[in-house]
Amino acid sequence: MSKQTTDWWRGAVIYQIYPRSFMDSNGDGIGDLKGITEKMPYIASLGVDAIWLSPFFTSPMKDFGYDVSDYCDVDPIFGDLADFDALIDSAHQHNIKVIIDQVLNHTSDQHSWFKESRASRDNDKSDWYVWVDAKPDGTVPNNWLSVFGGPAWHWDSRRRQYYLHNFLDSQPDLNFHNTEVVEALLASVRFWLDRGVDGFRLDTANYFYHDLLLRDNPPKKEIIEGSIGVSLDNPYGYQLHLYDKSRPENLAFLERLRSLLNEYPGTTTVGEVGCDFSLKTMAQYTQGQDKLHMCYSFDLLTHDNSMTHIHKTMSTIEEGLGSGWPCWSMSNHDVERVASRWNQGKACPAKSKVYMAMLLSLRGSVCLYQGEELGLPEAELTFEQLVDPFGINFWPEFKGRDGCRTPFPWSNDSKGGFSSSETPWLPVSETHLPLAVSEQQGDRHSVLHAYRDFLHFRKHHPALISGEIEFLCSDQDILIFTRSHAEETLIIGINAGDQAHFTPPLNYEVKDIVMPEGLRIGEYENHKMILPSNSVYIGTVVKSL
Template sequence: MAMDRSRVEDADWWRGAVIYQVYPRSFQDTNGDGIGDLKGITQRLPHIASLGVDAIWLSPFFTSPMADMGYDVSNYCDVDPMFGTLADFDEMMAEAHRVGLKVIIDQVISHTSDKHPWFVESRASRTNGKADWYVWADPKPDGTAPNNWLSIFGGPGWEWDGVRKQYYMHNFLTSQPDLNFHNPQVQQAVLDAVRFWLDRGVDGFRLDTVNYYFHDKHLRDNPPIIYDAETAGLESDTNPYSMQNHLHDKSQPENIEFLKRLRALMDSYPNRTTVGEVGDGPRSLTTLAIYTSGNDKLHMCYTFDLLGPAFSARFIRRVVSTFQDTVVNGWVCWAFSNHDVVRHVTRFAQTPAEREQVAKLSISVLAALRGSICLYQGEELGLTEAELAFEDLTDPYGIRFWPAFKGRDGCRTPMPWEVQKHHAGFTDAGRSWLPVPPEHSAAAVDVQELDQDSVLHHYRQALAFRKAHPPLLDGEMTFVDTHNLDLLAFIRERDGERLLFVFNLTREAQDFPLPMPMRNCLPIPMPGFAPEVDGGVVKLSALDAFCGRV
């Protein structure tokens, strides 16, 4: 199903858009090396288009030593040979546009690889032309790090360099030094890299760790934090990083002016968009509000608020209400899964028997929320988190915190295409970079294509339902009082059309008495659900949903 052409040509096409995330290493291998590539993405674009999504987002495919699976870039303006060539990228993008899909690519500009020529020059001396392109600092008198900042990947956020006889800052691996955005030359260099891809015709950028660009010039210590595990996106109690209140190593006020520079560049090209990743703990929605307000910074952002373990009416209402109360004229992109977190079917389902229904209910909830949405490859098949042996791990984060936390490889295993083929049709190689679990092979695309009740067909129907009702694209959203019932109820409205949604995320049947002004609502068939309406009462089964026109 190609995208509505009027949406393609609309400068605000991204409002309410559905974006499908492709993890290139795991999508489709075409050269037999066991690793996905750009030609593989081109080959599988018909599948993505058939879902009815508006755009694809490609995780990094840039030149990289792959210490962090491509999030350690050593050349922003080329394709790593592992994935192909620039010509392969151009071919993929042309085909995506032909089938009606926009193309959004990652930009990982808060840090580089330590193999990047910029860093190689910067560490060579304190006087060279790029000496101030990274965050360097002298040790304390006792030789310890300049402050208490920590790395997300474990240990101090500083690494000693014996050539410069200084520490350099790294929020992630020691091989991912942080760029110094206080240097205007650095800002211009990364904007030039952005322009390179704009000139090639990409439609937008997903900005990795967008609130990490600037650090506190004074290098002040971070204070401790009282941690709220319910809002966490990662396994909080396994990593000391979550014990700090990150006031000084990210989300600095100077970031605002840089985002304005970035937006000005984006606005000089028609119909482009940006979606920023904001990881800022309890302040994430406040940061999102700042970054997306005023139409002069980012177009939209997403946070980790819905990427944690909670799947309840109370929790979702709290998160969305906080967003609506905090963000005046900004825009959000909601997601339940991505390449960094345990797949949501595993997080949300309480038993294996309910996984399929949880998968169907999840996309129906997501499709009804106000905002744009991101889908992660394989969730349209209801894939669960893969259980991997330690010797199969490639993720440095998982290897570092094993066995308390198993890392991100479990959500990054190859896409299963054909049940009877080697590695489920992902590759012809003797070994794929990560194994394909048997339960994933059993849920392959070709199996679900033959089953009209499959999760795959439900995704298509749910997204078609979203597009068929304009209030779901960019209409207003107002919560409805459920009088202490454990239900998620809200109204979406636009241009006089008002739709009531009621979701039962519990494992028990629930009755929802329609408020008096809504007693005459007209039930609208919602894909995958058929609750009864009797005497002004909506009777919902466990994990059920209702829609009506009011």
């Protein structure tokens, strides 16, 4: 197998599918694997290289699949293993790779491993989870907090001990310091590799190990509202998480995982990294070609959409990444949709196109979240409509993750073409219906066509896929940079502002190239870039001056 084939993930575009909300094939109001297979031609028409499936494993669904009770089976609401095999076959026939979510940090409390572990202190799996005695006064072992609110410890009356849970108390953390746990998890990864998956998105990839000394986390010296993982209504953001995650032992496990994937040439991993030092951790986890293939952080999932922030984030990771490789995303199943988050709560097709062109022009691989290609804004839900435990706990200051998880709008009718059910698991958003696939298909200037056109345009320019990057200038609204690969050097200008901009003189002679239809295109004259509001310019550098 050639290096080009095995390294397909470098610069790849990965389309994230949230199965519950993509397409319901059997009318029960919940999306399923057959629904995804049914829509594979649509996915292929986008021009993406791979799909990433959020969890479909057997689960009590208290955290909607991120609480796994069987790593090696499909939950009946999504179908069965035969349906998964059919999905794999269909994807591969359409030349699309399949990446699945792997939730290794924790299981459901309904997993057979946990049921056995909690039964006594001396059974075969008694040490498979993080069990700790109470302090002499009965209080929790230390100050670690759960992302979902409150202490990260839950009392179990059977063992008369606390167990660790970084998320819901129904999601006990596995004890990675136990070698049997590591072997069992790697066996579950091999199970899916043998079924033909092309890679794994690793949920909470920096949470696997905890500090054996159980040292308290120190407080943050400075708490900035809106920064990574920080919200003043959630005390989790008040700590510097030195001991409950991002531990150095993680690196050895990632090496074991990479060694396993090396047995299956052409497979890949992308790790989710959320921490106080995310860019540094991304570099550690992807350098050396012996750990993760790539990581993505939350640095583009914040509310800061300034081009200075983009420039700083990219420059920081470029300086420290070395041989590592980044993966970028503006939206996913856990954050407010980018069309709202970066545009004061409202959809703006022109800005959706500009942000898309920017993301797909940066160095690294890219994750696109379903509906991003339609420019969908965040769905507005009432408290009574919420099902997300995170949102319910922190309402109304934080409205949770349901607004980005509502059913995908295929058509402009009351059910959005998602399901024949009158009551899908989350309501179809009325604001999404005018943006449905059926409405955008015939409009050559729609957001959907801009995505399709740019993704296909990108495939013809290797510099945009694997080229080096050099930033030239930026301010609040504009970002100017080059991408270079072999004989091709492109200069890219992004203006995400509502006013026209003229760049300072640039030291290049540039030739215009035919840009995808539907974008507002800038100009290059007299060594200056002229960028109208919400516009993009890409040209070929003829020579440097």
